[in-house]
Amino acid sequence: MPQKNCPNCNKPLKLLDFAPFCCKRCADVDLSRWLKGSYVIPGQSLETTDDAPEGRRSSEDEF
Numbered sequence: 256m257p258q259k260n261c262p263n264c265n266k267p268l269k270l271l272d273f274a275p276f277c278c279k280r281c282a283d284v285d286l287s288r289w290l291k292g293s294y295v296i297p298g299q300s301l302e303t304t305d306d307a308p309e310g311r312r313s314s315e316d317e318f
């Protein structure tokens with residue numbers, strides 16, 4: 256049986272209860288990291304595409 260290491264802290268796994276992690280803490284850390292990463296929507300960070308229809312209400316610009 257090959258010895259596995261925890262992907263989070265790189266310690267050898269003693270229990271397989273939280274495999275592939277060594278403990279619940281490491282599993283939680285990795286899970287939260289993974290979730291945070293997946294929550295970030297690419298391309299939608301700072302710029303708010305606020306298309307207000309009131310943007311062009313000066314009729315002088317028509318000329």
Ligand SMILES: [Zn+2]
Nearest residue numbers: 261264277281
């Ligand atoms: Zn660990």
